[in-house]
Amino acid sequence: MESGTPGGIGKGGAHRGTHRPATRRPALYATAAALALLIGAVAVGAQVRAHDRPRSASARSSAAASPSATASGGQANGGSGMERVGREKSGATASATPSATALTTALTDALDAVADGTDARFSAAVLDTGSAASAVYGGDAYDTASIVKVDILAALLLRAQDAGRQLTAQERSYAGVMIQQSDNDAATALWQEIGGATGLDAANKRLGLTETHGGQAGRWGLTRTTAADQLRLLREIFATGDAGLGHKAALSERSRDYIQQLMGQIAADQAWGVSAAADDTTGTRLKNGWLPRSATGLWDVNSIGRVTAGGRTYLVAVLSDGHQDMDTGVTVVETAARAAVHAAATA
Numbered sequence: 001m002e003s004g005t006p007g008g009i010g011k012g013g014a015h016r017g018t019h020r021p022a023t024r025r026p027a028l029y030a031t032a033a034a035l036a037l038l039i040g041a042v043a044v045g046a047q048v049r050a051h052d053r054p055r056s057a058s059a060r061s062s063a064a065a066s067p068s069a070t071a072s073g074g075q076a077n078g079g080s081g082m083e084r085v086g087r088e089k090s091g092a093t094a095s096a097t098p099s100a101t102a103l104t105t106a107l108t109d110a111l112d113a114v115a116d117g118t119d120a121r122f123s124a125a126v127l128d129t130g131s132a133a134s135a136v137y138g139g140d141a142y143d144t145a146s147i148v149k150v151d152i153l154a155a156l157l158l159r160a161q162d163a164g165r166q167l168t169a170q171e172r173s174y175a176g177v178m179i180q181q182s183d184n185d186a187a188t189a190l191w192q193e194i195g196g197a198t199g200l201d202a203a204n205k206r207l208g209l210t211e212t213h214g215g216q217a218g219r220w221g222l223t224r225t226t227a228a229d230q231l232r233l234l235r236e237i238f239a240t241g242d243a244g245l246g247h248k249a250a251l252s253e254r255s256r257d258y259i260q261q262l263m264g265q266i267a268a269d270q271a272w273g274v275s276a277a278a279d280d281t282t283g284t285r286l287k288n289g290w291l292p293r294s295a296t297g298l299w300d301v302n303s304i305g306r307v308t309a310g311g312r313t314y315l316v317a318v319l320s321d322g323h324q325d326m327d328t329g330v331t332v333v334e335t336a337a338r339a340a341v342h343a344a345a346t347a
Helices: 024-037 057-063 096-114 145-162 167-180 186-193 196-207 229-237 254-261 327-345
Strands: 047-049 121-128 134-137 284-293 298-309 310-322
Touching: 057 121, 096 121, 096 134, 096 327, 121 229, 121 327, 134 229, 134 327, 145 167, 145 186, 145 196, 145 229, 145 254, 145 284, 145 298, 167 186, 186 196, 186 298, 196 229, 229 254, 229 298, 229 310, 254 284, 254 298, 284 327, 298 327
Parallel strands: 047 134
Antiparallel strands: 121 134, 121 310, 284 298, 298 310
């Protein structure tokens, strides 16, 4: 268990960052055959969100897509209120253009194959920065764990921009270890400085995050978010770094560069997650989060970032919960990230 505020086990926790596991569950690699069958073409600027799909084939033929679940809060370690643990699947919804549906179908096929290899839940989102095309698999909300530290830093930088100042030396020190080493004490200090959940929610309104809600009673690690919102945050951070995004950022160029710099200097023992989808690590920008829930004995494992594969750059977010242990969660997240990027590349 981690000490202090839940949010991903960083340098301030009872556990240190865990190295990427050497073994992987063979069932998850059943994705290869499914990925080879992906079809469709991605239209420039297309963006569509996939909703949860019913589990049984008969239900899928008759049921409408379900709305996103937007659970709030959650309990701290030792509390209750953990979401249901089970497989979250998603299917293509009606789309304005056939090409947008093709992108969603490609992602759905790829990640359904991954979901068949795990009893945990996950949701994922991917955006091709060259075309600005994106798709989302699953709409449920998840605990952020330590990925919220990127959001905390964005909120801090917005406050500094509003005041017409740069970060202080102390703020920069906290920000550095919070992102690079996932230090919890530093995150708590900056969480308090931005005004806690109220301050985070206010910043997120400006950043365009509509499905993210700050954790209550100082429990920043139990902030709730969706893969779609994490993709919005990444789009904000990398808005002008890639010409195809066509997005006017609330964060200044200086602020975006600073976040990107820190996300590119993650401690070696935390270099797992969506980075597994990259074939060129020089462009990787990353933040992970992991959190054991004592109420269930199961783990939340999340990863967000920017990766380069096949000469193209992608923004990727994978959220998950219900894992038996951290290593299993890392395996699911990495497999989902690879599948999402491959789907985007071949759709």
